[in-house]
Amino acid sequence: MLTITAALRDQIIAHARADHPDEACGVIAGPVGSDRPERFVPMLNAARSPTFYEFDSMDLLRLYREMDDRDEEAVVVYHSHTATEAYPSRTDVSLAQEPNAHYVLVSTAESGDGEGPVPFRSFRIVDGEITEEEVRVVESYRG
Incomplete structure (x- = not known):
């Protein structure tokens, strides 16, 4: 199960809307071993595509060095689908390199860059196997 704050969920959705019609990523x-998403790091979709996302390799290298320095790991890897449902594509599965991460997908297919529903789903992707998991949204991690 992914437990995430409402503020982080809202930031992901806002990023997806802002980058629409291109996919956001x-x-x-979060702290290593905690399974607690804390620090939101929006990335540039180097592909600038409505059907594909790609992290810029230099940005990704910088991010991993920064996380290493801060004793953090990628707890959530997220991206948006702009014309299809929030479910991992074959390409998404082939790119999934973090076996401990929650892969969050949102879909702006219905709402575009405006108001309206944005499905928010989380998956585990390990060895090509997709498992959807429950998402619990909390106001904070305390209590």
Whole structure:
């Protein structure tokens, strides 16, 4: 199960809307071993595509060095689908390199860059196997 704050969920959705019609992508870092997403890191979709996302290799290298320095790991890897449902594509599965990460997908297919529903789903992707998991949205991690 992914437990995430409402503020982080809202930031992911806002990023997806802002980048529509291109796919948005990013990471939420958290303390190593905590499984707690804390630091929102929106990334540039280097592909600038409505059907594909790609992290810029230099940005990704910088991010991983920064996370290493801060004793963090990628707890959530997120991206948006702009014309299809929030479910991992074959390409998404082939790119999934973080076996401990929650892969969050949102879909702006219905709402575009405006108001309206944005499905928010989380998956585990390990060895090509997709498993959807429950998402619990909390106001904070305390209590």
